[in-house]
Every structure is written in structure tokens, then in C-alpha cells.
Amino acid sequence: MAEEKNGKTFAETVFSAEDNSAASISKKRLDKYGGLAARMFNTGVLSPAEMVYPGLSELATKLLATVEGSYRTLYYTKVLNIDLTYIALIELLIGLYDALNDPIMGAVYDKTRTRWGKARPYILLGSLPYYLSSALIFFGGVFFGNAVPNDPRKIIFIFIMMFVKETFSTIYNIPRGHMLTMQTVNPDDRISVGLLQVYIGGVGSAIVYSIIPFIIDFNERGMIQFPMSTLYAAVAGLTAVVGVVGNVLMAVKCKERVMLQPKPAPLTKSIFYILKNKYMLRNTVASLSTSWISSGGFTWDLVAHNQLFGSDKMPGSLVNFFVELPQNILNPLSVTFIPSFRKFFKNNRQAILTLRIWDLLTAVVMCALTIPFIEHRLFICVVSAVCLGVNAINNGPANVFEQEVGREITDYTEYMTGERPDGTIGILQQLIAQFVRPLNTLFGLAMIKWSGYDMSLPMLPWAQNNKIVYQKCFFLYRGIGLISTVVNLIPYFFYDLVGEKREKMYMALNERRALMAKEDNHAEELTEIISSITD
Numbered sequence: 001m002a003e004e005k006n007g008k009t010f011a012e013t014v015f016s017a018e019d020n021s022a023a024s025i026s027k028k029r030l031d032k033y034g035g036l037a038a039r040m041f042n043t044g045v046l047s048p049a050e051m052v053y054p055g056l057s058e059l060a061t062k063l064l065a066t067v068e069g070s071y072r073t074l075y076y077t078k079v080l081n082i083d084l085t086y087i088a089l090i091e092l093l094i095g096l097y098d099a100l101n102d103p104i105m106g107a108v109y110d111k112t113r114t115r116w117g118k119a120r121p122y123i124l125l126g127s128l129p130y131y132l133s134s135a136l137i138f139f140g141g142v143f144f145g146n147a148v149p150n151d152p153r154k155i156i157f158i159f160i161m162m163f164v165k166e167t168f169s170t171i172y173n174i175p176r177g178h179m180l181t182m183q184t185v186n187p188d189d190r191i192s193v194g195l196l197q198v199y200i201g202g203v204g205s206a207i208v209y210s211i212i213p214f215i216i217d218f219n220e221r222g223m224i225q226f227p228m229s230t231l232y233a234a235v236a237g238l239t240a241v242v243g244v245v246g247n248v249l250m251a252v253k254c255k256e257r258v259m260l261q262p263k264p265a266p267l268t269k270s271i272f273y274i275l276k277n278k279y280m281l282r283n284t285v286a287s288l289s290t291s292w293i294s295s296g297g298f299t300w301d302l303v304a305h306n307q308l309f310g311s312d313k314m315p316g317s318l319v320n321f322f323v324e325l326p327q328n329i330l331n332p333l334s335v336t337f338i339p340s341f342r343k344f345f346k347n348n349r350q351a352i353l354t355l356r357i358w359d360l361l362t363a364v365v366m367c368a369l370t371i372p373f374i375e376h377r378l379f380i381c382v383v384s385a386v387c388l389g390v391n392a393i394n395n396g397p398a399n400v401f402e403q404e405v406g407r408e409i410t411d412y413t414e415y416m417t418g419e420r421p422d423g424t425i426g427i428l429q430q431l432i433a434q435f436v437r438p439l440n441t442l443f444g445l446a447m448i449k450w451s452g453y454d455m456s457l458p459m460l461p462w463a464q465n466n467k468i469v470y471q472k473c474f475f476l477y478r479g480i481g482l483i484s485t486v487v488n489l490i491p492y493f494f495y496d497l498v499g500e501k502r503e504k505m506y507m508a509l510n511e512r513r514a515l516m517a518k519e520d521n522h523a524e525e526l527t528e529i530i531s532s533i534t535d
Contacts, residue, residue, distance in 0.1 A: 037514055042186065071208075111264050132240055135236035221315060280410075330389050411506070
């Protein structure tokens with residue numbers, strides 16, 4: 001292989017550590033800050049407010065994600081009366097737009113250096129237009145009604161709102177997603193915040209799952225007359241208010257303490273930094289290979305709850321309340337198991353593999369026991385309740401461990417490159433998501449056709465009157481995600497950033513951060529930490 005001008009082969013240039021990164025600076029130079037680095041790694045710095053505000057931001061994220069993930073298709077078809085083919089076309093056009101938009105915004109974000117930090121300005125300025133446009137998408141039924149199928153005004157309105165939303169998605173979501181890694185270098189701090197995010201985010205999902213199915217079920221039975229357009233608008237409005245308030249508070253009150261490279265690498269170089277992080281590269285490949293598999297935003301949970309769990313005398317949404325009661329009780333209580341799980345498992349990798357395989361086996365057992373006996377309502381309700389409860393026991397620990405491993409992987413990029421090119425690396429991940437989203441919708445359509453489910457029939461108990469249809473529906477409700485779970489679990493079998501290797505990485509990272517803080521006058525927040533530690 002030809003040699004580069006600097007004496008390195010192409011492979012060495014692409015995959016080896018960057019000059020002046022923690023992985024390449026001489027040990028002798030870093031060792032001068034060894035004691036300080038150890039104290040930085042073990043000293044918590046976050047105030048109670050800095051722990052709570054990211055949780056409020058996560059609450060809004062989960063509210064929006066639950067509406068978009070589970071009830072998007074129902075909104076487009078039942079409320080706006082738009083054919084999903086038009087939605088898939090809009091999502092494709094938005095994906096093409098993002099192919100141009102994301103690289104620009106990602107590069108600008110990575111080059112940002114302000115007295116307020118790197119992420120905070122974008123969170124402060126980007127959260128309002130992002131959440132406002134996201135909410136307005138679900139106000140379409142209030143604005144236009146659903147009387148005219150495929151009304152061009154509604155289609156144009158959805159396109160414009162999605163265009164605005166995706167414009168601000170990159171500028172807001174990448175900084176927000178990496179804010180915690182900028183706040184502190186202490187793992188206990190990050191795990192504590194992650195714990196609150198899991199708990200508060202779970203509340204957000206529960207709010208949506210508690211409201212929408214009940215109202216749809218009671219509407220279908222004629223027990224109430226609550227317009228679906230008003231329901232979607234109300235949930236979207238709540239999401240926007242929580243999102244804007246939570247993110248503004250986080251941007252104003254939370255400090256960034258991790259020191260950045262004063263002069264970031266050019267886009268043409270940093271976009272390939274994902275190649276220097278084998279852990280991130282593996283996860284990206286796994287995610288790409290299964291990203292087309294989804295429900296397409298269709299409400300298979302409503303099919304299961306309202307049509308399989310319910311009866312003529314008992315609303316399915318009410319029965320489902322009791323089915324999910326063990327899960328709803330154990331899910332928040334599961335966070336109390338985190339200290340015990342941290343002591344039991346040797347490292348985060350072992351914890352993730354064990355807990356996610358636990359989830360996988362629970363889902364397999366649920367499908368295996370319920371699908372053959374789909375006509376036996378009481379039996380499938382009891383089995384579902386038990387399996388959901390068993391699954392919920394580890395939810396808090398599993399999510400916290402997974403979040404911390406994600407932050408470790410991000411830190412590994414800084415270790416190898418000396419930078420945190422979150423925006424640039426995120427370009428690839430964002431582009432994948434945008435190009436795949438139309439496939440999600442088309443896949444959802446294909447799954448509806450495969451199941452034989454007739455969407456024109458009311459969502460009442462056994463309205464489809466077909467056992468095979470409901471067996472397929474239950475599989476799409478609880479089983480379709482097993483494929484993605486298995487594939488995305490594979491990279492963790494090769495995750496070796498544990499034990500001594502992990503400790504050495506963080507020691508070198510903090511030694512370099514301390515070195516930079518001593519030599520760089522712009523490291524105000526980090527210098528403040530060092531002063532408090534050494535006083």
C-alpha cells in the first residue's frame with residue numbers, strides 16, 4: 001500500500017489516533033496530571049437542577065416519540081384522511097432535503113465555540129421552532145378537518161411543517177443528545193441523570209399510552225364524543241410546552257464543562273471520524289441493517305388492546321389498564337435495582353447483554369404462548385400481564401446501562417481524535433434515518449396488507465372476525481421488534497471497552513483535559529472544576 005506524505009499508510013491514517021489526541025500524546029506528558037485526572041473522574045459536579053432539567057427535556061422527547069411512533073399512521077388515515085402513499089412521498093422528499101441540510105448544520109455545530117458552550121446556544125434557539133412545528137403537524141385536523149380525502153391543502157400543510165421540523169431537527173437534536181456528555185466527566189453524575197431521564201421519559205410515554213387508547217376505545221363504543229383532531233392537538237400542544245420550557249431551562253441552567261479542541265478539524269476530515277471509533281461503526285451498521293423494520297407508525301397496540309383484550313361488555317382499554325398494571329408498577333420501581341445491578345455485573349457490557357437477552361426471551365415467550373391461543377381472551381391477558389411485568393423489572397437498569405455505554409462510545413471518539421465531532425458524525429446517522437423513514441411507512445403498509453387487517457372496520461372486539469388476522473396483528477404488536485433487537489445486540493458481544501482498558505481511556509482523557517485547561521484560557525468551566533478539586 002502506498003505511503004502517505006507523513007509516513008503513514010492509508011489504513012493508518014484513516015483508523016489510527018489523531019495527533020494530539022489522548023490516545024497519541026506521550027504518557028510522560030499526560031502523567032503529570034494523573035492525580036488531577038483521577039479526582040476529576042471521581043468527583044461529582046452536577047447540581048440538583050442540572051440533573052432535573054435534562055429529565056424535563058426527555059419527557060417532551062418521549063411524548064413526541066410515542067405519538068409519532070405509535071399513532072402517526074392513525075392520525076394521517078383517520079384524522080386527516082390522507083393516503084399513506086402521499087406521506088411516504090413527503091418523507092422521501094424531506095430525506096433528500098436533509099441530505100443537503102444535515103451536513104451543513106452538523107459542520108456548523110461542530111465548529112461552534114462560544115462563551116456559553118457548544119450545545120447550549122442551539123438547544124436554546126432550536127427547541128422552540130422544533131417543537132412548535134412538530135406540534136402543528138398534529139393540529140392539521142383542527143385546521144382542515146377530514147371530510148375531503150387527500151385534500152391538497154392538508155398534504156401541502158404536512159409537507160411544509162415537516163420541512164420546518166426537519167430543518168431544526170439537526171440543529172436541536174444532536175446538541176440535546178450530547179448535552180450530558182458535555183456537562184460532566186463523572187460516570188456517577190451521568191448515570192444519575194440517565195436514571196432520571198429514564199424515569200421521567202417513561203412517564204411521558206405512559207401519558208400518551210394512557211390517554212389516546214382510552215379515548216379511541218370509548219369513541220368507538222359511542223360512550224363519549226371526543227374529536228380525534230382535538231385529542232391529537234391537545235397532546236401535541238402539551239408536548240410543545242414541555243419541550244420548550246424544559247429545554248430552555250436546561251440551556252440556561254446547565255453548564256458545559258468538557259473542554260473542546262480550540263480549532264476543530266475540517267468537515268472533509270471529521271466526517272470520517274466514525275471510522276476511528278470501531279464501537280460506533282458497529283452500532284451504526286447494525287442499526288442501518290434493521291432500520292427499515294418498523295410498525296410504520298401504525299397502532300398495533302390499539303388492535304391488541306381494543307379488539308383482543310376487550311369484550312362487548314368490557315372496554316379493551318380498561319382491560320389493558322389491568323394487563324399493563326404490573327408493568328406500570330414495576331417499571332418505575334426498577335430504578336431501585338440499579339445499585340444492586342451495578343454491583344452484580346462486572347461491567348456495562350455484561351449488564352446490557354444479560355438484560356437485553358432477558359427482554360428478548362420475555363418477548364419470545366409472550367408470543368409463543370399467546371399467538372396460538374389468540375381466541376382465549378382471559379388467557380392472553382394473563383400471559384401478557386405476567387410477561388410485561390417480568391420485562392419491566394429490568395427496564396430502569398437496562399436503559400441506564402445502555403445510555404452510559406453510548407456516552408462511553410462518544411468519549412472514545414474524543415480519545416481517538418481529540419475532538420467531539422457529534423454534529424459531523426451525526427450527519428451519517430441522520431441521513432440514514434431520513435432515507436429510511438419512507439421505507440418505514442411503506443413497510444408499515446406492507447405489514448397491514450400482509451396481516452389482512454381491514455382498517456375500514458371499527459376498532460371493536462373481534463371486529464375482523466378472523467383468527468389468522470389477529471394472530472398476525474399480535475405478532476406485529478409484540479414480535480416484529482425481535483429482529484431488530486437481535487441484530488442490534490450483536491455489536492455488544494464485541495464491545496471490549498471495559499475494565500482496565502476503559503479506565504486507561506478515561507484516565508488519559510482527563511489528563512489531556514487537565515493539560516488543556518492549564519494551557520487554554522477559554523476553559524472557564526473546566527478550570528472552575530479543577531480549582532474546586534485542588535482547593
